Amino acid sequence: MFAGNTSEQSNILADGAALSADRAIRSTQRVANEALDSLAVSVQDIRHQTAPLLNRANERAIALARRGVDAVRDGSQQLRERALRASDSTVGYIKDEPVKSVLIAAVAGATLFALASLLVRSRDRG
Numbered sequence: 001m002f003a004g005n006t007s008e009q010s011n012i013l014a015d016g017a018a019l020s021a022d023r024a025i026r027s028t029q030r031v032a033n034e035a036l037d038s039l040a041v042s043v044q045d046i047r048h049q050t051a052p053l054l055n056r057a058n059e060r061a062i063a064l065a066r067r068g069v070d071a072v073r074d075g076s077q078q079l080r081e082r083a084l085r086a087s088d089s090t091v092g093y094i095k096d097e098p099v100k101s102v103l104i105a106a107v108a109g110a111t112l113f114a115l116a117s118l119l120v121r122s123r124d125r126g
Helices: 002-096 098-125
Strands: none
Touching: 002 098
16 A cells, blocks of 8 residues: 555656646746737837838938939039030130131140150150
């Protein structure tokens, strides 16, 4: 009878240990689930808080890009207008002073030719 009593006590101890382990596992799962739920709520809160900031930053970036495009467009328009005025001024000067214009063009051409010749010679020497 003594041996049966020990076997029965072992079974009771094993059942108790299994029950304790099962409770510990369930408790750990519950704590983990609560932590995950809390984390999910925190992530949602952060997402709701940062969405307006991100939208504002995006709107500012778009506005800056538009201003940049407008500035480039305005600058190129001004450059076109200046080039047109210079062209008109040059044509007017040529009409008013044709001999001087031809002489100036000849001197400019000769100067460019001389510079090009010097560059070619210095490159050939090097």
